[in-house]
Structures are given as structure tokens and as C-alpha cells.
Amino acid sequence: MSAPTRPAEEQAIRRDLAAAYRLMARDGMDDGISTHISARLPGERFLLNAFGLRFEEVTADSLVTVDAEGEVLDDPTGLGINPAGFTIHSAIHAARPDVGCVLHAHTVAGVAVSCLEEGLLPLNQWAMQFHQRIGYHDYEGIALDLDERRRLVAHLGSHNAMIMRQHGLLTCGNSVGDAFLRMRDLERSCQTQLAAQATGQPLRHASLELCDHVANQYDKWNDSDYGLELAWRAELRRLGIEAPAQPHRAQEATGSTVA
Numbered sequence: 434m435s436a437p438t439r440p441a442e443e444q445a446i447r448r449d450l451a452a453a454y455r456l457m458a459r460d461g462m463d464d465g466i467s468t469h470i471s472a473r474l475p476g477e478r479f480l481l482n483a484f485g486l487r488f489e490e491v492t493a494d495s496l497v498t499v500d501a502e503g504e505v506l507d508d509p510t511g512l513g514i515n516p517a518g519f520t521i522h523s524a525i526h527a528a529r530p531d532v533g534c535v536l537h538a539h540t541v542a543g544v545a546v547s548c549l550e551e552g553l554l555p556l557n558q559w560a561m562q563f564h565q566r567i568g569y570h571d572y573e574g575i576a577l578d579l580d581e582r583r584r585l586v587a588h589l590g591s592h593n594a595m596i597m598r599q600h601g602l603l604t605c606g607n608s609v610g611d612a613f614l615r616m617r618d619l620e621r622s623c624q625t626q627l628a629a630q631a632t633g634q635p636l637r638h639a640s641l642e643l644c645d646h647v648a649n650q651y652d653k654w655n656d657s658d659y660g661l662e663l664a665w666r667a668e669l670r671r672l673g674i675e676a677p678a679q680p681h682r683a684q685e686a687t688g689s690t691v692a
């Protein structure tokens with residue numbers, strides 16, 4: 434069966450979203466058929482994974498299109514979507530028009546840190562980017578109650594990352610690549626914190642001034658479409674996808690790198 438003809442913009446979003454699912458699986462950040470990544474489409478619609486597929490099975494043409502009320506508009510596999518996924522993603526897409534992608538994950542380190550009363554600590558470069566830039570959402574059970582959407586949105590606020598206590602992690606981004614790269618940094622922040630705490634040795638804490646400085650540096654990097662584009666295209670190449678470059682943005686590179 435040939436793939437339906439879609440606008441180029443939607444094709445690119447589908448390519449990136451399917452790639453994010455497969456990269457999550459490749460990096461061990463998936464959880465069977467649970468969790469979800471969504472991407473906004475024009476016209477108050479968003480794409481989610483078909484419920485029942487493992488992340489490495491998700492393709493650009495198997496993604497399900499739903500509207501803001503949860504009505505399925507296009508479901509190529511007939512599998513539908515995870516209802517808890519709709520609760521979480523519809524809330525954020527409705528409240529945050531600046532967000533193009535929402536990524537929710539149950540990684541082991543992320544869930545472990547979500548169980549710690551103090552949450553994520555700004556112990557290292559990865560983690561400092563989230564200093565005063567991460568929300569916390571209390572666990573309410575599996576997210577089937579649409580009323581929880583109000584609290585999810587309130588707890589996320591204007592941040593692009595959130596720890597869902599006793600549950601997992603959530604990141605947002607302007608684009609799919611932005612959300613994916615932020616999730617990987619957040620998961621590495623959690624892994625590193627647990628590894629450092631597991632030594633039992635005294636932890637070296639950075640000053641608030643240094644945390645502010647590094648977080649601002651990351652903000653600058655993340656505001657640079659060019660930097661994100663370079664990083665995301667490098668990730669796509671892990672899957673054998675050569676995305677076209679956008680050389681007109683090259684001048685933005687100066688002064689916006691993460692080393």
C-alpha cells in the first residue's frame with residue numbers, strides 16, 4: 434500500500450517523530466508499549482503513537498492523528514491511542530502553543546529520581562541546565578482522569594521539563610529534536626546523580642551563581658535553531674536519515690555551543 438500524500442511540513446514532522454521513537458528505543462529509554470511522544474500539526478491536531486506498537490516499530494506512516502478533544506482523525510493501523518497519553522499530551526498542547534513536541538518517558542533513572550524527595554540536583558553540567566527550569570507534578574495514579582490536565586499544565590508552567598513524581602519524566606520542545614535532546618540530557622542528569630549519590634561520598638555542590646550562569650548558557654544554546662538543528666541531524670544520521678541542511682542559519686552558530 435502506498436503512503437498517502439501529505440504536505441511536506443507534515444512529512445518532516447512525521448519523519449522526526451518516528452525517529453524520536455526509534456532513538457528512544459535504541460537508547461534504552463522506552464518502556465514496552467507504554468509512554469508516548471506527540472508532535473503538533475497545523476490545525477489543532479497532534480500525532481501520537483499507535484497503542485500497542487513498541488517504540489522501535491513506530492514509523493512515520495503508522496502515527497495516529499487526533500484532535501484536541503481526543504477524536505481520532507486518522508489511524509492507519511486501527512490500534513487507536515493510549516488514553517493516558519491523550520490526557521497528558523492534549524493538556525500541554527492546548528496550554529502551550531509554543532510547544533511543538535511533548536515527550537513522556539519511564540526511564541529507570543528518571544523514575545528513581547522522581548522517587549527522591551529532593552528531586553533533581555544541579556550537580557553537573559547536564560543537570561545545571563534544569564536549574565529553576567523544571568516542574569514537579571505529584572502522582573495521581575495512571576493518568577486517565579482528564580481533570581488532571583489542569584494540574585499537569587500548572588506544574589509544568591513555562592518550563593520545558595518536568596519530573597512526574599513516582600512516575601517518570603516529561604520534556605517539551607519547539608521541535609521533536611529539541612524535546613528528544615532535552616530528554617536525553619535529563620535522563621543523563623538523573624543517571625549521574627544516582628551514580629554520584631551511590632558512592633556515599635560527600636557531593637560537591639555548585640554555587641547558585643554558577644547554576645544560573647550555566648542554565649542561561651543552555652537557554653542561549655537552545656534558542657539557537659542552528660545548534661539544535663546540527664545536533665538533531667546528527668541523531669537522525671544514527672538511523673541512516675540524511676535530513677537536508679539549512680545553511681542560511683549558519684551565522685547563528687557563533688557563541689552558542691555546548692561542549
Ligand SMILES: [Zn+2]
Nearest residue numbers: 468539600601
Ligand atoms: Zn507514564
